Structure formats: structure tokens, C-alpha cells
Amino acid sequence: MREEPLDNGRRPENPEGLPKTFDPAQFEARWYALWEREGRFQPTGASGSPRFVMVIPPPNVTGRLHIGHAYGRTVEDILARWKRMLQHRVLWVPGTDHAGIATQMVVERNLAKRGIDRKALGREKFIERVWEWRRESGDLILGQLRRLGCSLDWSRLRFTLDPALSRAVRHAFVLLYRDGLIYKGRYVVNWCPGCGTAVSDLEVVEKETKGLLYKIRYDVPGVPDGAVVATTRPETMLGDTAIAIHPEDPRNARLRGKKAILPIVGRELPVVEDAILVDREFGTGVVKVTPAHDANDFAVGQRHHLPAVVVIGPDGKMTEAAGEYAGLDRFEARKRIVARLEQEGRLVAAEPHTINLGFCQRSDDVVEPYLSEQWFVKIQPLAEPAMRAVREGAVRFVPESWTRTYFTWMENIRDWCISRQLWWGHRIPAFTCANGHLTVDEAEEGPQACPTCGSREFVQDPDVLDTWFSSQLWPFSVFGWPEKTEDLKNFYPTDVLVTGYDILFFWVARMIMAGLRFTGKAPFATVHLHGLVRVGGEKMSKTKGNVIDPLEAIEEFGADAVRFTLASAASSGPTVSVERGRMDSARSFATKLWNATRFALMQLEGREAPDPKGRGLSLPDRWILSRLQATASDVNRQLEAFRFDEASAAIYAFFWHELCDGYLEMIKPVLVSPEAEAADTARGVLRHCLENAVALLHPIMPFLTEEIWEKLTGKTGTLIVSPYPQGDPSRRDLAAEASVEAMRAILTRVRNLRTERGASRTAPVALTLDPGSPSRALLPDLTVLGPLLTHLGRLSDLRVAAPDAGAIRDVVAGIQLGMRLPEGSTAVAEERVEKARGVVDDEIAQLSAKLQNAAYLEKAPAAVVEKTRLRLRELEAKRAAMGPV
RNA sequence: GGGAGGUUAGCUCAGAGGUAGAGCGCCUGUUUUACACGCAGGAUGUCGGGGGUUCGAUCCCCUCACCUCCCACCA
Numbered sequence: 010m011r012e013e014p015l016d017n018g019r020r021p022e023n024p025e026g027l028p029k030t031f032d033p034a035q036f037e038a039r040w041y042a043l044w045e046r047e048g049r050f051q052p053t054g055a056s057g058s059p060r061f062v063m064v065i066p067p068p069n070v071t072g073r074l075h076i077g078h079a080y081g082r083t084v085e086d087i088l089a090r091w092k093r094m095l096q097h098r099v100l101w102v103p104g105t106d107h108a109g110i111a112t113q114m115v116v117e118r119n120l121a122k123r124g125i126d127r128k129a130l131g132r133e134k135f136i137e138r139v140w141e142w143r144r145e146s147g148d149l150i151l152g153q154l155r156r157l158g159c160s161l162d163w164s165r166l167r168f169t170l171d172p173a174l175s176r177a178v179r180h181a182f183v184l185l186y187r188d189g190l191i192y193k194g195r196y197v198v199n200w201c202p203g204c205g206t207a208v209s210d211l212e213v214v215e216k217e218t219k220g221l222l223y224k225i226r227y228d229v230p231g232v233p234d235g236a237v238v239a240t241t242r243p244e245t246m247l248g249d250t251a252i253a254i255h256p257e258d259p260r261n262a263r264l265r266g267k268k269a270i271l272p273i274v275g276r277e278l279p280v281v282e283d284a285i286l287v288d289r290e291f292g293t294g295v296v297k298v299t300p301a302h303d304a305n306d307f308a309v310g311q312r313h314h315l316p317a318v319v320v321i322g323p324d325g326k327m328t329e330a331a332g333e334y335a336g337l338d339r340f341e342a343r344k345r346i347v348a349r350l351e352q353e354g355r356l357v358a359a360e361p362h363t364i365n366l367g368f369c370q371r372s373d374d375v376v377e378p379y380l381s382e383q384w385f386v387k388i389q390p391l392a393e394p395a396m397r398a399v400r401e402g403a404v405r406f407v408p409e410s411w412t413r414t415y416f417t418w419m420e421n422i423r424d425w426c427i428s429r430q431l432w433w434g435h436r437i438p439a440f441t442c443a444n445g446h447l448t449v450d451e452a453e454e455g456p457q458a459c460p461t462c463g464s465r466e467f468v469q470d471p472d473v474l475d476t477w478f479s480s481q482l483w484p485f486s487v488f489g490w491p492e493k494t495e496d497l498k499n500f501y502p503t504d505v506l507v508t509g510y511d512i513l514f515f516w517v518a519r520m521i522m523a524g525l526r527f528t529g530k531a532p533f534a535t536v537h538l539h540g541l542v543r544v545g546g547e548k549m550s551k552t553k554g555n556v557i558d559p560l561e562a563i564e565e566f567g568a569d570a571v572r573f574t575l576a577s578a579a580s581s582g583p584t585v586s587v588e589r590g591r592m593d594s595a596r597s598f599a600t601k602l603w604n605a606t607r608f609a610l611m612q613l614e615g616r617e618a619p620d621p622k623g624r625g626l627s628l629p630d631r632w633i634l635s636r637l638q639a640t641a642s643d644v645n646r647q648l649e650a651f652r653f654d655e656a657s658a659a660i661y662a663f664f665w666h667e668l669c670d671g672y673l674e675m676i677k678p679v680l681v682s683p684e685a686e687a688a689d690t691a692r693g694v695l696r697h698c699l700e701n702a703v704a705l706l707h708p709i710m711p712f713l714t715e716e717i718w719e720k721l722t723g724k725t726g727t728l729i730v731s732p733y734p735q736g737d738p739s740r741r742d743l744a745a746e747a748s749v750e751a752m753r754a755i756l757t758r759v760r761n762l763r764t765e766r767g768a769s770r771t772a773p774v775a776l777t778l779d780p781g782s783p784s785r786a787l788l789p790d791l792t793v794l795g796p797l798l799t800h801l802g803r804l805s806d807l808r809v810a811a812p813d814a815g816a817i818r819d820v821v822a823g824i825q826l827g828m829r830l831p832e833g834s835t836a837v838a839e840e841r842v843e844k845a846r847g848v849v850d851d852e853i854a855q856l857s858a859k860l861q862n863a864a865y866l867e868k869a870p871a872a873v874v875e876k877t878r879l880r881l882r883e884l885e886a887k888r889a890a891m892g893p894v
Numbered sequence: 895g896g897g898a899g900g901u902u903a904g905c906u907c908a909g910a911g912g913u914a915g916a917g918c919g920c921c922u923g924u925u926u927u928a929c930a931c932g933c934a935g936g937a938u939g940u941c942g943g944g945g946g947u948u949c950g951a952u953c954c955c956c957u958c959a960c961c962u963c964c965c966a967c968c969a
Contacts, residue, residue, distance in 0.1 A: 029929065215966085222969080239969055253969095288968055296969050305967045365966090378967090414898070417965070510964090541963095577917080578907085583899060583963065586906055590918045597931040608928035654908070658916065673928080757935080763923095764935045770924065803926095852913070859912095864949040873912055873950095880913070 027610070027720070031603040033567030037712045041155055043726045049093075050160045052100040052500070061092035062100045062503040063533075064484050065161065066516070070105035070168060071112055071146050074153035077509065077542045079559035080585055083575045084539065084653060085507045086159045090708035091648050093160070094733035100500050101160060102487050104167035105148065109434040109476040110204055110371050116142050116433075132432050139433050153560060158568050158711045160729070165496070167487045169479045170435070172453075177486035178479045179438040179451040181527060186439075186449045190387045191427075193439075193447075197300075197307040198426050200379030202325030202339075203372035206430040207383050209475060210423060211515055213367040213376050222362035223347065224293065226355045227252060227269040227278070236261070236269055236280075237357050239292030241364050242302075243350065244343040246271065247331045248320035249278055251298040253309060255289045256282040264295070272355050273346065274332065281313045301380040317380055323430070325377065339377070384428040384437060384472070391522040392419045403531045404521055407651050408581045411510060411538050418514055425519075427475045434473030441468050481519035484532035491527075503533045510538040510583065537651050540585045542578075562592060569710035570595035576709050577661075579653040598661060599713050602703070605669050606717045609699050612680055612692055613721075627679070627687065628794055630694045631745035633672040636663060637698050641736030644705050657709055664702050671753065672698065678800050696721065701734045708733075748790035751822035752798055755791075758821045759802040759828065765841070766817075768830050773805035777812050777827035783882050784823025791824070818890030820883055825890065842891065849888050856881040 044050060052060065063085055068078055085101060093099040116139045117127050127135050154161065167174060185191040198207045223243050228235045236252055252269050254261040269278040278298075286309050287296050300310030300317035310317055320331045327334045327342045334342045350356040367376040396419050398404050399412060406412050428437060439449045442459035443466040450456040458465050482490070484506075488497040502524070508517065517536055524532030544557055562571045573595040578587045626634070640663040647656035676691040700721055707714040707728050718728035759774050776798075778791060788809060791798070799807050812818050812827020819826050856877055859865050866874060 027928095030931070241969070286967090286969085291968060293969095303967080303969085305969080308967085364969095410898075414964070417897070421965080514964095580907070582907090588906055588918080591906080593931075594917055597929095600931045601929065604929035604932085606928085611928075652908095658908080662916085669929085670933085674926095674933095761935055770926085770934075856913085859950080862949060866949080868949050869912075876912080884913095 027603070027607045029604065029607075030600055031713070031716075033569060033599075033712060034564075036716045037156070037158070037568055040712050040715045040726065041158065044160065044729055045163065047726060049726075049729050050101070050162045051164060052098040052162070054096060054098045056098075059097045060100070060500065061089070061097040061505075062102075062500045063089065063505050063507065064102045064487055064503055065104060066506075066508045066512075067104045067106040067167075067169065067480070067483060068150050069108035069111055070143055070148065070150075071115065072108070072150050074150050074157070074559050076544075076557050076559050076587060078150070078154075079157060079571065080542050080575045080578075080587075081507055081509065081539060082154055082157060082159050083572045084537070084579065084651075085505075086157070086572075086711075087576060087648070087653060087708040088505060088507070089160050090711060090729065091733060093729065094704070094707065094731060095735075096732065099160075100162055100165075102165050102167065102500075103151065103154070103159075103161035103163060104483070104487060105150065105169070106476065106480060107168065107170045107434060109429060109431055109473060110206070110208075112139060112143070113431050113433040114204065114371065127432075135432055156560065156563055156568060158572065160711075165487065169476075169483070169486075173489060173492075174479065174482070174486045175435055176451065176453070177482050177490055178435045178474065179453070180491045181482055181523065182438055182474070182478075183449050183451045184527065185386060190390060191384060192387060193382065193384050195380060195382045196385075196426075197302070197304045197378045197380050198383050199367065200323065200377045200381065201369035201372055201374050202323065202377060203369060203374035204431075205323060207379075207381065207426055207428060208369060208371075208376065209426050209477075212370045214370050215365045215367055217363055218366040220362050220364045220366070221359045222292070223350075223359050224357040225272065225297075225350055226357050227272060227297075229264060229267050229269045229280075231267055232263055236264055236295045237293045238295045238297040240297055241362060242343070243346050244327070244334075244339055245299045245302045245320065246297055246346070247274055247327070247334065248299045248301050248318040249276070249297045250300055250310065250315045250318060251279050251281045251313065253281045253283045253287050253296045253298050255287040255294060256284055258287070258289045258294050260289075261294050272350060272353065279313075279315075281309065281315070283309050283312065285309075285312075303378050307378075307380065319380055321377055321379070323379070323381075325374070383426050384439075384470075386425040386427055388422050388424050388522075391526055392422050394525045395419060395518065395522040398521060398525060398531045404533065405535055407535060407537045411513060411536075415513065415518065419518060425475075427478050428470075428472040429475055430471075431473050434476060435479055437470040437472050437474060439470040441470070442466060477515055477519060480516055481523040482527070484520055484524060485528050501528065501532070502530045505535045505537060506533040507537045507539065509541055511541060513538060540580065540583045542585045542587055544587055557587060557589065566592045566596045567599060567713070569713045570599050572711075573598060573657060573709055576653040577657040579651075581652075598665065599710065601665055601669065602706075602710075602713060602717060605664075605673065606699065606720060608673065609695055610720060613696055625686065625690055626694070627690070628745050628748055628790060629672060629675040629797070630690060631742045632749035633668060633698055634694060635740070635742040635746050636667050637701055637734075638736050638738070638740045640667075641701065641705060641734040642738055643736070645733075645735055648708075653709075660702065660706050660709070664706070668698055668702060671749075674801060675797055678797070704728060704731055705734050707731075744790070748787055748794065751784070751787050751824060752791060752794045754822045755798065755824065755826065756802050758819060758826065759804070762817065762828055762830070766830055771803055772831055773803060775806040775816075775829040776802070776804050777808050777810045777816065779811050779825035779827065780809055781811065782820070782823055782825040783879065783886060787822070787824060818892075820887040820890060823879075823883055825886055846888070846891050849884055849891065853881065853884050853888060856884065 089099050089101045120127060120138065182191060199210065199213045201208050220241050222239055222241055224237050224239050225243065226235050226237050238252055249271050254264050264280045267280050269280060271278050286305055287294065298306045298309050298315065300307045300315055301319040302321060318330050320328055321339050322328045325339050327337045327339065329335050334345065347356065368374065369376050396416060399415060406415065438451055439447060440455045441447050442462060442464035444462045444464050446459050446461040448456050448460055455467050455469060484503050485497060485501050488494055488501050490497055520532050524530060559571060570592055574587060574591045577591060578585050640659055643659045644656045647659060676695065679691045680688050682688060703714045703717050715726060715728045719725050759776065762774065763770060763772055778788060780788060792809060795807050798804065816827035816829045859877055860881065
């Protein structure tokens with residue numbers, strides 16, 4: 010059909026009723042609304058049917074959907090839709106996270122732009138502003154998940170700061186506190202001066218950094234040359250309260266029992282002997298001890314009862330204790346101190362040195378070890394059961410290789426610093442009464458009276474909890490825990506958790522610990538840890554310009570194409586590589602589906618399409634039905650294994666290469682033939698295959714398939730709950746598969762012959778199938794397929810006969826062919842034949858050698874040897890067909 | 895310093911102890927009336943290097959090289 014623009018520029022109406030290319034925007038929103046309206050995302054179905062439950066990894070409430078989310082949520086939605094079609098009672102719970110540091114920082118920055126300082130504003134006002142920000146820009150991501158097609162049960166939407174979830178947090182805190190698993194104490198923690206808060210070990214990212222190792226001479230009365238200490242952080246020396254040597258180090262034995270004088274400050278420093286801290290091999294064997302600014306030094310301080318002097322404050326500036334350096338930034342102070350030491354002749358050396366510096370995951374500031382009072386979770390008692398759960402199989406990781414990483418981390422786990430000096434988050438439910446008694450209480454308003462002294466005046470701890478403290482409760486707090494709700498009973502524990510491996514420790518491990526502690530059950534049976542999305546093999550970054558915005562991609566290609574691309578990119582490895590080219594190809598696939606449907610509708614509309622289960626099936630019918638069974642089995646197996654790439658590829662290959670390229674072309678002549686019965690059967694088979702293919706694909710491409718489903722079946726919006734094709738291996742028809750595949754191979758050879766000989770695409774070929782062929786068992790079927798072969802191959806003649814003299818000969822699928830082109834065709838390039846002969850000769854030589862190898866004949870399985878024999882026979886026939894050199 | 899993973903077609907990646915695969919890209923032909931986001935045909939790989947086990951290894955083992963990532967308090 011020619012397309013001519015009309016006056017108004019619109020395309021003319023398509024006679025078939027469907028445009029040639031489809032516009033996803035036409036139906037995506039419509040289907041989503043319909044599914045939602047009809048309650049498809051809510052768990053329904055027979056109460057006896059198995060359930061399938063997931064909770065979403067809650068994105069930041071003010072965040073935007075990025076390609077990593079899009080990937081993870083697509084995977085979850087595929088699982089949810091697949092299980093739903095398997096008639097499970099599916100529940101996938103949506104929600105968002107308050108994301109303490111991240112959100113607070115954004116709001117703080119916004120305020121700063123307007124010249125407003127957080128501290129000047131005050132805590133309450135500031136928190137109001139954050140809520141405002143959350144109202145303005147929050148939940149956008151939820152709409153974006155809808156665009157992606159996620160079948161989340163919106164009636165159960167949760168936010169980590171919801172009253173019920175906040176209560177769960179307080180309850181959990183109190184439980185742990187009462188059990189002695191939460192304690193408060195003064196320790197050296199990781200402190201981010203940029204964020205102004207303590208952070209956990211996990212939030213510190215170590216980076217190799219070039220620095221200097223300074224060697225500084227401290228005077229030691231009675232020891233003429235004093236002591237030379239080595240440090241990468243000279244500014245902390247102002248807080249030194251000792252120097253340490255190894256008890257068995259002869260080099261420094263003369264320092265034993267002496268006192269050193271701290272340069273600049275003049276403080277007397279005892280020389281302590283500590284075998285744990287000091288490595289005799291390193292540097293001078295003398296270590297400065299700064300208990301307030303180094304975790305190891307802190308431990309030494311504890312062992313030797315040393316005081317701790319805080320010289321760097323929470324803002325990263327030197328404190329009053331730093332004397333003349335007070336108020337200086339820590340790095341500036343370093344410069345000045347080094348300059349001064351040099352001036353005084355105390356700087357013995359400053360050698361280039363590579364150090365692992367800790368940076369704040371959030372702000373990228375250099376993290377300071379900082380002595381301060383914090384809350385901690387005693388983690389060992391929680392880790393033990395969590396390890397057991399995995400060891401005993403109550404929780405399994407997919408891919409399995411993460412198990413080991415999990416154990417390694419859990420075995421070396423350290424107490425978790427959970428207090429944050431922030432305002433946005435769950436405030437620690439700890440209260441100090443007027444008489445200084447500490448009490449914890451889960452009531453939002455705090456305790457009524459002090460249990461110790463009865464005082465009614467309290468000050469609440471100013472800190473908030475690490476965001477992950479609330480996240481670890483997510484799989485059950487969303488269901489109302491600690492209340493014994495129906496949902497908790499019905500849907501907890503969940504089945505599958507899907508998330509990136511980067512939060513295995515942050516979140517997954519902690520959920521397992523918390524789940525076991527608070528509910529006695531592992532929160533999920535299976536954890537699918539996927540790789541991180543990369544674009545073209547590289548991390549996405551704005552400077553590289555390779556960022557893919559999933560929403561832009563949805564606009565451009567449609568949600569289904571984006572989802573198919575992501576599913577195809579899945580792999581078991583640590584990276585998920587996404588490319589734009591893949592999006593194009595996915596969109597082409599969607600268009601292909603569309604067009605195949607248009608064709609089918611032309612054939613099916615207003616016509617009977619009997620159930621193909623009746624007899625009278627042709628070989629192509631049997632073939633495609635068998636391939637459908639094989640594909641369905643395969644797809645289910647791959648989904649079971651979280652191999653979304655393989656599942657996508659299986660449907661793609663079936664739909665495009667077998668159903669469209671193969672079956673559709675095979676039935677076209679049947680459809681126009683006068684044999685009405687055969688045509689009707691083909692229509693029935695076509696409908697059956699198309700419906701099943703569309704159903705198979707629905708979890709991956711939900712919108713388009715629902716649209717097509719409606720056109721095919723006349724049913725509106727029901728595909729989402731239609732039974733998923735599972736595939737039955739007993740319904741494979743291997744004989745039909747072999748025959749039709751042989752025919753297709755012969756077709757390819759005939760077409761290739763034309764190209765090879767420079768004949769036109771339509772040049773008639775006379776073909777003979779040699780009854781003496783190695784695979785002659787196929788001949789009866791090929792005879793039945795003869796008319797089709799003749800039609801598709803544009804043959805002028807087809808006979809079962811030995812090849813004529815002068816025919817071009819070859820062996821395909823074990824059938825010896827004789828092919829004859831009309832006169833005048835160009836001869837094939839001799840060098841090409843030469844090369845082909847070479848390849849065959851090589852393989853023949855190889856196989857013959859194998860078959861003459863006694864060890865091979867004896868040890869290789871009989872089936873393999875037999876296969877080799879067959880192959881050799883076929884090759885010899887092929888070689889013979891090629892003629893002499 | 896430990897640990898994990900990777901190295902396969904120009905690109906991005908699958909893959910199994912028994913003759914190497916996909917998508918994209920490339921070449922050739924093609925308005926074969928569902929689809930040019932198509933159809934048909936085609937080319938391309940010492941499966942990182944070296945050694946071992948095996949009748950047979952790209953797939954298992956050892957080793958080397960390079961890459962990625964995790965974990966770790968050596969000043």
C-alpha cells in the first residue's frame with residue numbers, strides 16, 4: 010500500500026485497521042490504569058494457591074528513576090507477572106525511603122542557595138522544610154515506576170517515616186537495647202566533617218591516595234638523638250599523648266621508660282610498649298599515639314590508660330586544644346605544622362607514600378577518625394543466626410557465588426555505629442531525665458516518668474538513626490510489624506528479594522539479621538543479587554555523556570522495548586551492559602510483533618479458527634507447535650533460574666525466526682489454497698502460537714502484549730491474569746522438527762546457490778533429493794513437504810532421484826542434493842570452491858584420524874563415536890559432491 | 895595484604911568436556927501485498943599467553959599477564 014500524505018498531513022486510514030508501526034504512547038497508560046483499576050496488582054486468587062511476595066528495595070523518596078532502578082524493578086516485575094500468570098497470589102509491595110543523609114544534604118544545599126543556614130533555622134523549622142521538599146518533589150519516582158509498568162500493589166504503599174514504620178523502628182531499638190544489643194559509648198568513629206555526622210564503616214570508601222610519610226624527631230631527655238616517629242598525619246601530633254615502641258625491639262630499647270617531649274606543644278609523652286600496635290619492621294619502629302584521632306591509637310590508649318586530646322573538631326577544623334592552630338582547617342594546619350617542624354630541624358624526612366584514605370560515600374570528604382559518643386549495635390549475636398540461616402539454606406543467594414562473600418563479611422563483622430548527627434530521620438528513642446537517668450521508650454512522646462527516679466522531665470537524645478536501621482526492618486515493617494496484622498501473617502516472610510550486589514552488606518545482611526531477631530524468620534527465601542548497570546562497558550557518567558535516562562528511553566522506544574533491553578542485558582556477572590543499539594533492536598522486535606499480529610488479524614478476522622488439537626495437522630503445523638512447547642519449557646526454566654537474558658532470547662528466536670520467518674511463510678500458500686480445511690487448521694495453529702507467544706512475552710513486555718491480546722482474543726485486559734504457557738516436553742514432535750528443519754536447511758542452500766552462482770533471486774532451480782542419502786529417513790516427510798519446498802525455494806522441479814550428471818551437488822542435513830540452474834548462470838568463483846574443499850578436507854582428515862584412534866574408539870561414549878561416523882559419512886558425501894580438485 | 899569475577903566475531907555479551915553462538919555493525923541482493931524497525935544470502939574468531947589432566951579442552955587443573963570489583967587499623 011502506498012502512503013500519501015493527506016491535506017492535513019495525517020496518514021490515510023489503514024485498511025487493516027492497524028497502523029504499520031505502533032505508538033506505545035497510545036496504549037501504555039491506558040493498560041496500566043486498567044490493570045490498576047481492576048485490582049490486578051493486588052493479591053487475589055484461590056486461597057489455596059501458592060503465594061509470591063516481594064518488597065521493593067525502597068528508592069529515595071525524592072529520587073529519580075535511573076537505569077539501575079529500571080533494571081532491578083523490571084526484573085521484579087517480570088517475576089511478579091510471571092508468577093501471577095502461574096496463578097500465584099502475587100504481592101509486590103511498593104515504598105520509599107527517607108534517605109537520611111542524602112535528603113538532608115539536598116535540602117541543606119537548597120536552603121544555602123537562598124542564604125539560609127540550617128543551624129540558624131533550627132531543628133524543627135528545618136525538618137518542616139524537608140517535609141515540604143518531600144511534598145514538592147517526592148514520590149515522583151513512583152509515577153516513573155508506573156511508566157515502567159511495575160505491577161506494584163499501590164494500596165500498600167509505605168514510606169519509612171510513616172507513623173507505623175517509625176513505631177517499628179522505635180520498637181526494634183527498644184528491644185535491642187533491653188537485650189543489651191544496643192549500647193552507647195565513646196569511641197573513635199568515622200566522622201564526615203562535610204556531613205557533620207558519624208558514619209558507619211560501610212559508608213567509608215577507601216581510595217589509594219598519594220601522600221607523604223613524615224618522619225619527625227621528638228626530643229627524649231636522656232636519649233641524645235631522641236625518637237623519630239613516622240606519620241602520614243602530622244597535624245594530629247598535637248593530640249599525641251604517648252609514643253609507642255615494640256617491647257622486643259632492640260633498636261628502640263633505649264627509649265624504654267623514658268618520656269618524650271611533644272614538639273610545638275611541649276607536652277611530656279610516656280613511652281609505652283605495645284606489641285599489637287607497633288610493627289618493628291615499619292619505619293623507625295616508633296609510633297606516635299593519638300587516641301582521639303585513630304582507632305588503633307584509641308585501643309592503645311585504653312590498654313595503657315592514656316588521655317585522649319581532641320584536636321580536630323566535628324567541622325574538620327582544629328580545636329582550642331590545638332593552641333595556635335585552633336580554627337584552622339585540618340589540611341592547612343598540616344602545612345603549617347610541617348613548615349614549623351622543618352624550621353626547627355625536626356623534620357627528618359618526608360617520603361612519598363601511598364596511603365589508603367577514607368572518603369565519605371556521600372560527600373566525598375576525607376573521613377576523620379573522631380572520638381565521640383555514639384550508639385552502637387552489638388552485632389555478633391545477630392550475625393550468628395544470620396550465618397546459620399544461609400548455611401542451612403533458609404536463605405539462598407542467586408548467583409550462588411555471593412554466599413562466600415556474605416560469610417566472609419559476616420565472620421569479620423564489627424559493631425555498627427547507628428547514631429547520626431542529623432535531623433532528618435528517626436530520632437533515637439533515648440531520653441535523659443532531669444536527674445541524668447537514661448531510659449529508652451518506644452512511645453513517640455517518650456516516657457511518662459523516669460523508671461529510676463520518677464522524674465517527668467526529659468531531654469531526648471538529639472541524634473537520629475542510620476537510615477539502614479529502618480531499612481533493615483522493611484520486609485516486615487511494611488506489613489505492620491510489630492502489630493500482629495493479617496498482612497504480616499499472610500505475606501511474611503517474603504519469597505524473593507532483588508537488589509544490586511552493592512548493598513549486600515548495607516541492607517541484605519542486616520535484613521536477614523533483623524528478620525531473624527525480630528520475627529524468628531528469615532525475611533526472604535531467595536536473594537537475587539544482580540550486577541550494576543554499565544553503558545557500553547563503562548560506568549555511566551555525565552561527563553562521558555553515556556547516561557541513559559530510563560524515562561527518556563521510554564519516551565523514545567516505549568516501556569516494553571526498554572524492559573526487553575534490560576531483560577536481555579541481564580547476566581550472572583557483576584555488570585549489566587546496556588547499549589542504545591539494543592533499544593533499537595528491542596523496538597524492532599516490538600514492531601515485529603505488531604506486524605505479525607496485523608497479518609494474523611487479516612487472516613483470522615471473521616473466520617473460524619478451530620482448535621489445532623484436532624487431527625489433520627500438517628508437518629509445518631506439527632513443527633511450530635512442537636517448537637512452541639520447547640520454547641515455553643525453556644522460558645520457564647530460564648525464569649526459574651533468574652536468567653532473563655536467556656528467557657528473552659528464547660522468545661525472541663521463537664517468535665521472529667521460527668514463527669514469523671518460518672511458519673508464517675510456510676502457511677501463506679496454504680491460506681490462499683482452495684483446501685479450506687488445511688487453511689483453517691493453519692489459522693488455528695497460527696492463532697494458538699501467537700496467543701501463546703504473546704502470553705510468554707507478557708512478563709517482559711506487558712503493554713504491547715496486552716494490546717495485542719485484546720485484538721487477538723477480543724478480551725480486554727485479561728492477559729495479565731491468563732495462564733502462563735508452561736510447555737510440555739511430551740508434546741514435542743521431534744520427527745516433525747527434524748523434517749521441517751531439514752527442509753529449511755535445504756531452502757537456505759538453494760538460495761545460497763543462487764547468490765553463489767550469481768543467479769537472480771528468482772532463477773528457477775531443479776532439485777533432486779538422492780534416495781541414497783545418509784539421512785534418507787527424512788525423505789518421506791520431505792516428499793510431503795515437496796510442494797512447500799518448491800514454492801518457497803522457487804524450484805522448477807523437485808524429484809527424489811539420484812542427481813543428474815552435471816548437476817551441482819551438495820549434502821545438507823544428511824540429504825544429498827542435486828541442483829540445476831538455468832543456462833547462463835555465472836560460474837562460482839573457483840577460489841571459493843577451493844577454500845570450501847579445503848575446509849571439508851581438513852575436517853575429514855581430522856575425523857578419520859579420530860576414528861582410527863583405538864583409544865578414542867575404546868573410551869569415548871558409543872553415541873559420540875556414532876555421531877562422528879555419521880558426520881564423516883556426510884562429509885565424504887559432501888566432498889564427493891564438490892568434485893575433484 | 896587477602897578474596898571474588900573477568901579476558902570468546904569490529905562492538906556489547908551468551909555458551910557447553912566431543913565440529914564455536916546471539917544482538918548490533920559490516921558486505922551482497924531485494925518495494926516476494928504483515929513488517930525496509932522488513933526479507934534473503936554472506937564474511938569475520940590461533941575462545942588472553944604458557945604448561946598439565948583427558949581418547950578429546952575454548953570449557954577442568956596449574957601458572958603468567960592484563961582488567962574490574964570487594965574486604966583489610968600497618969603508623
